Amino acid sequence: MRLLTRLLLIVALAGAALFTWMHHEARADPVVRRATIGLAGWPAGEKPITVLLLSDVHIGSAAMDVARLTRIVAQINALKPDLVLMAGDFVAGHDPVAGERYAAQLVKPLRGLRPPLGVIAVPGNHDYWAGEVSVPRALWQADVTMLVNSATARGPLAVGGVADIYTRHAQVRTTMHVLDRLPGAKIVVTHSPDVTTNMPGEIDLVLAGHTHCGQIVAPFYGPLSSVARERYRCGIVRDGNRLTVVTAGLGTSGVPFRFGAPPDMWLLTLGPR
Numbered sequence: 175m176r177l178l179t180r181l182l183l184i185v186a187l188a189g190a191a192l193f194t195w196m197h198h199e200a201r202a203d204p205v206v207r208r209a210t211i212g213l214a215g216w217p218a219g220e221k222p223i224t225v226l227l228l229s230d231v232h233i234g235s236a237a238m239d240v241a242r243l244t245r246i247v248a249q250i251n252a253l254k255p256d257l258v259l260m261a262g263d264f265v266a267g268h269d270p271v272a273g274e275r276y277a278a279q280l281v282k283p284l285r286g287l288r289p290p291l292g293v294i295a296v297p298g299n300h301d302y303w304a305g306e307v308s309v310p311r312a313l314w315q316a317d318v319t320m321l322v323n324s325a326t327a328r329g330p331l332a333v334g335g336v337a338d339i340y341t342r343h344a345q346v347r348t349t350m351h352v353l354d355r356l357p358g359a360k361i362v363v364t365h366s367p368d369v370t371t372n373m374p375g376e377i378d379l380v381l382a383g384h385t386h387c388g389q390i391v392a393p394f395y396g397p398l399s400s401v402a403r404e405r406y407r408c409g410i411v412r413d414g415n416r417l418t419v420v421t422a423g424l425g426t427s428g429v430p431f432r433f434g435a436p437p438d439m440w441l442l443t444l445g446p447r
Contacts, residue, residue: 229383230423262298273304
């Protein structure tokens with residue numbers, strides 16, 4: 175009995191240590207991943223620019239609060255990106271009442287972002303479930319431009335923003351109709367990378383989040399759950415001339431833990447091909 179008790183105690187302590195570490199990992203400063211990407215249609219004479227991609231803030235979860243988001247905003251500003259793109263899921267959960275409270279917490283931290291070409295966002299599935307009204311209002315108050323199946327020109331780029339495909343709000347044709355009228359090298363930001371398969375051939379670059387890169391990726395097994403096609407789970411994926419960049423995001427969904435998939439954001443240098 176003593177041996178069994180000791181074994182159970184060891185297992186309990188190991189489990190507690192693992193959960194503590196995974197929660198710490200979930201709240202860690204995001205890893206900054208970098209890539210240089212050439213785009214067709216880059217305006218002649220325009221210099222390359224840097225674009226910061228982030229996603230899945232999920233404020234309101236135990237992994238994201240105002241203090242952590244404020245710290246991440248300072249980290250972003252220190253990188254001095256020309257443009258910040260935010261790929262959805264700003265709030266946690268499914269409850270619009272709680273979502274309204276969470277969305278209000280976004281305003282002050284996000285207002286601190288200072289990229290010269292501004293900040294652009296698209297909605298994610300949780301933003302429709304818990305913040306369909308409150309998230310757009312909070313982003314407007316934070317001077318963030320939200321694109322919902324629309325597009326805007328920023329510097330040498332024409333940026334299309336496709337709404338969330340998971341909740342059936344994505345309208346690729348509508349977005350492309352607006353995007354085609356704008357000057358500049360054309361890119362698309364969206365929440366779920368599954369939209370990539372619906373993109374026309376002239377789009378060289380799709381930026382997305384949603385997957386959390388698996389969030390909890392067990393050794394020898396892989397991610398415990400999947401919310402997108404495995405091909406687009408994480409990182410840079412090439413399909414012919416098109417690249418899809420999928421960020422692990424900043425926050426968590428479900429449990430406030432990460433393992434094998436640390437929070438990250440991408441600093442991309444974009445220029446002529």
